[in-house]
Amino acid sequence: MLEVEGIHSFYGKAHILNGLSFSVGRGEVVALLGRNGAGKTTTMKSVMQLVRPRQGRVRFGGEDITGWPAHRVARRGLGYVPEERRIFTDLTILENLEVGRQARREGTPFWTVEALFELFPNLSERRHNRGKAMSGGEQQMLTIARTLMGNPGLLLLDEPSEGIAPVIVEQMARTILRFKDEGLTVIISEQNLHFARAVADRAVIIEGGEKKFDGSFAELENHPEIRDAYLSV
Numbered sequence: 001m002l003e004v005e006g007i008h009s010f011y012g013k014a015h016i017l018n019g020l021s022f023s024v025g026r027g028e029v030v031a032l033l034g035r036n037g038a039g040k041t042t043t044m045k046s047v048m049q050l051v052r053p054r055q056g057r058v059r060f061g062g063e064d065i066t067g068w069p070a071h072r073v074a075r076r077g078l079g080y081v082p083e084e085r086r087i088f089t090d091l092t093i094l095e096n097l098e099v100g101r102q103a104r105r106e107g108t109p110f111w112t113v114e115a116l117f118e119l120f121p122n123l124s125e126r127r128h129n130r131g132k133a134m135s136g137g138e139q140q141m142l143t144i145a146r147t148l149m150g151n152p153g154l155l156l157l158d159e160p161s162e163g164i165a166p167v168i169v170e171q172m173a174r175t176i177l178r179f180k181d182e183g184l185t186v187i188i189s190e191q192n193l194h195f196a197r198a199v200a201d202r203a204v205i206i207e208g209g210e211k212k213f214d215g216s217f218a219e220l221e222n223h224p225e226i227r228d229a230y231l232s233v
Helices: 040-047 070-076 093-099 113-119 121-125 136-148 166-182 193-199 217-221 224-230
Strands: 002-011 014-024 029-033 055-060 078-081 154-158 185-190 202-207 210-215
Touching: 002 040, 014 040, 014 055, 014 210, 029 040, 029 166, 029 193, 040 055, 040 154, 040 185, 070 078, 078 136, 093 113, 093 136, 113 121, 113 136, 121 136, 136 154, 136 166, 166 185, 166 193, 185 193, 202 217, 202 224, 210 217, 210 224, 217 224
Parallel strands: 029 185, 029 202, 078 154, 154 185
Antiparallel strands: 002 014, 002 055, 202 210
16 A cells, blocks of 8 residues: 655655655554654655655655645545644534545545534534534544545544543544554554553654554564664653
């Protein structure tokens, strides 16, 4: 579904990703793990072409999307949920969802407003409320729901458990497992190892913009020196 091949990404002169490579199979849930500043968010933005790699390639569904404008990447079927959420605070929940609407795509789960309200009952109860009146957890749900209205083939979730109440974190984990049941391909960026282990099939550890580990969580448990070197505070 996704191939990232030797990408080098920069912010100005700052070299953030240094030859990063990994792949994601169709229907897989992969967790990008690493400390703050490791390059996880830059990886997601590079996949979306919000940060365009100066070297390397990004292929989605076998098609080279390197250098495409981000809106074209989104229309191709990549959905991005940023850490900062970026909902439209003066629009209602229903209006925010309508902003994200795209046509149904062959071979990907099809999401309707009512299906999303079933998935996120908190949003259903407040469908006419404006975004500014929502809690952080509800805003996170709305951002995910708005992205799903685009019926993506691959969903990028940046720090979905960050800064929200534990009960919402549990709901978020159930939601990602539901995505897996629906056959949606998901990449999550996480610092919470427990959360990532609960929802993901595989871990990719990034440190200093380079891949340090790529494998199952069982394999990671068998290499505590890797966990301690790149994930411990």
